[in-house]
Amino acid sequence: MTEQTLADRIGLAPEPAMPQHPDVPTWRMATPEDIDAMHGISTAAGRVDHPTWSMPREDIADTFEMSHIDHSRDTVIGFAADGTPVAYGSAFVHPSRDVRVQVDIAGEVHPEWRRRGVGTQVVQWQYAQAVRRLAESGSTLPGTVRAYAEGANDDAAALLERHGLRVQRWFTTMQRDLSEPIPARETPDGFVLVPYSSERALDALEARNDAFRDHWGSLPSAPETWQKFVGGPFLRPDLSTLVLDGDRIVAFCLGSVNEEDWAALGASHVYIDLIGVVRSHRGRGLAPLVIAESLRAAAAAGLEKAVLDVDTESPTGAHSLYESLGFVATERERVLVREF
Known part of the structure; x- marks a missing residue:
């Protein structure tokens, strides 16, 4: 009996539609020119979500140089009408596939743009892209979609839970x-x-x-x-x-x-x-x-x-x-x- 692939177990996994939001008219895939924009969103979000540490710009820049990451298909970024960076979201396949195929989703919404439904749109795209990436892997291994949410950011956790993710661990x-x-x-x-x-x-x-x-x-x-x-x-x-x-x-x-x-x-x-x-x-x-x-x-x-x-x-x-x-x-x- 042929073992089922992730595509068999997942079923239909089409290319996700770009996010849509009346306050964020421009959404596109990220390029290296967006590193500063992404870092700016991350820094502003960090002041609220984890005020004792920040994401270094170098960490974001590094991801644009890694062979297993393709931001042109796996990271979406949104801008307000005046060009202000508002939010971004990624779905990256982990390079190790010996045990399972894992897609890590991560991203931020600038605090000034929260509670408007922007995060809902970003997470919806991220999750759909993560499932698509699992399905197209062709693997028969287990598949996992994983994300982190700070202890104080219950809103982010709730958005992820709408897509079937569940808290499995706490880190202190x-x-x-x-x-x-x-x-x-x-x-x-x-x-x-x-x-x-x-x-x-x-x-x-x-x-x-x-x-x-x-x-x-x-x-x-x-x-x-x-x-x-x-x-x-x-x-x-x-x-x-x-x-x-x-x-x-x-x-x-x-x-x-x-x-x-x-x-x-x-x-x-x-x-x-x-x-x-x-x-x-x-x-x-x-x-x-x-x-x-x-x-x-x-x-x-x-x-x-x-x-x-x-x-x-x-x-x-x-x-x-x-x-x-x-x-x-x-x-x-x-x-x-x-x-x-």
Whole structure:
């Protein structure tokens, strides 16, 4: 018996109609010339939805250079009659298709244009495009449409739920005051602590994909995406720590610094992007060891706080680990998913 493809399971998935709204007469597909417009919308939205951090312009610009993203078909942007950028929405297929085909939808409506039905139009287009992209994949793997909504943005969550997405997970932002003592931890015999360095980029990618293979919602990071992260302007190798077993990276704590966010948070800080231990080396105390070393490096660099995000239901007990290291929960974000 032939296994059903996503197209079989989804059924008809036509090209979505462009959004229509009386206050937003112009809608078109995004081009590189729209990077500043998208960043402006994102920055304004961020002041309302997540006031302690902002989306760097570089992150948006990077997406126009990635081979798996085609904004000319997967991002729509809308303008008011006077040319003011109002909203944009994207639907990107994740480059990894080993486990499932996943389409991530993301976008923003400028706060001054909310509560007029603009977001309804954007999400309708995004969802239709995401389903279309799943159907045309030809895959027999499971298909997923995924989106994030900040804890304070119930309106965005409600729009997504109208299309069958449901909250599957909550992530919590946690902060630690670096003026508080950081307990010393002894490195177990046979292991070495070293700062991250660019020549270890591919080894770090291998460790990341191993460590996150059994984490909820995680897919392998592709080399192109990984290089944008580790080779970008924000990663701080001096605040990022690796644990080596011989030449192999078995644990890591990678941190970045975006000084534009310091005023929003009210403190200079390092954002801890990734913490992980490869599966063969868990249960040896390497996670608190590598985190503590990065915290000490950040404190020595004169930074005031450390910030990270954690899955509140992580089976590794990460939330409790971070609390034991002095982190305190602040904001929340939900992940909504629909599966096919």
